[in-house]
Amino acid sequence: xxxxxxxxxxxxxxAADILLYNSDLVxxxxxxxxxxxxxxxIATRFNSIYGDTFVIPExxxxxxxxxxxxxxxxSKKMSKSSEDKNATILLTDKPEEILKKFKRAVTDNxxxxxxxxxxxxxxxxxxxxxxxxxxxxxxxxxxxFSGKGYxxxxxxxxxxxxxxxxxxxxxxxELQKDKSYIDQIIKDNAEKANYKAQKVLRKxxxxxxxxxxxx
Numbered sequence: 001x002x003x004x005x006x007x008x009x010x011x012x013x014x015a016a017d018i019l020l021y022n023s024d025l026v027x028x029x030x031x032x033x034x035x036x037x038x039x040x041x042i043a044t045r046f047n048s049i050y051g052d053t054f055v056i057p058e059x060x061x062x063x064x065x066x067x068x069x070x071x072x073x074x075s076k077k078m079s080k081s082s083e084d085k086n087a088t089i090l091l092t093d094k095p096e097e098i099l100k101k102f103k104r105a106v107t108d109n110x111x112x113x114x115x116x117x118x119x120x121x122x123x124x125x126x127x128x129x130x131x132x133x134x135x136x137x138x139x140x141x142x143x144x145f146s147g148k149g150y151x152x153x154x155x156x157x158x159x160x161x162x163x164x165x166x167x168x169x170x171x172x173x174e175l176q177k178d179k180s181y182i183d184q185i186i187k188d189n190a191e192k193a194n195y196k197a198q199k200v201l202r203k204x205x206x207x208x209x210x211x212x213x214x215x
Contacts, residue, residue: 015039020197022055030067031077033059050207054200065132071105074121092172095162102126102158103151113145113153123150130157133164 018026018039026036036059043054068078072087082088086104093101107122115138117124127141130153136144145153175182205211 011035011038012042015042018057019043019054020200021193022196022200023057024055025060026057027060027062029077030061033061046204053203053207062132064135064137065128068129068132069121069125071101071125074106074125089161091165091168093165098162098165099155099158102154102161105154107150107154111150113148113150114142123153126153126157130160133160 014035015038018036019042026039028036036057040056043056047053047056070076070078070082070084070087071089072082072084078088080088080090086101089098089101105122105126107126108120110120110123112120113123113127114120115124115127127138130136130141131138134141145156
């Protein structure tokens with residue numbers, strides 16, 4: 001029902017973003033593996049025709065929290081574009097907002113804190129989030145909250161997320177007060193990124209016979 005240019009252009013643009021900087025390791029979620037596979041296919045195909053040019057990137061997928069799901073609908077991934085404000089945790093959410101969102105998170109009626117994505121997607125998502133921010137494995141989390149209710153676990157997850165976001169939010173507030181510093185960072189890094197990208201682009205243009213373009 002919604003076939004538009006983005007279906008064709010977005011995957012190619014994502015591949016270009018990766019290949020232009022000779023990325024060798026790309027942090028992604030499980031749902032983005034197909035995008036990286038396309039990037040690898042493009043790089044491999046180009047290298048086989050024109051010679052060694054692009055680095056073939058490898059995916060880096062975290063063992064825990066590789067795909068965080070919607071707090072209100074654990075059948076779909078968490079997204080900042082969700083229409084339900086209770087579905088997503090934003091980096092700038094205040095502690096009370098985070099606590100409220102986790103308290104309202106959808107779980108189930110099994111009344112046991114067990115990692116079982118198929119039968120308990122909601123609580124499994126919370127376990128995944130808790131594991132990602134505390135570096136605890138699923139078994140350790142299940143043992144920690146054995147015999148406790150969902151309410152207690154939701155609060156624990158919220159507090160763990162609030163704690164890990166605290167330094168990020170403090171730095172964010174600090175930087176917000178210095179717009180000139182932010183603008184300078186953007187300018188400096190844009191120049192660095194452009195320099196690296198142009199080197200790769202000129203190499204590609206030379207190999208396929210395009211005239212050098214001076215920018």
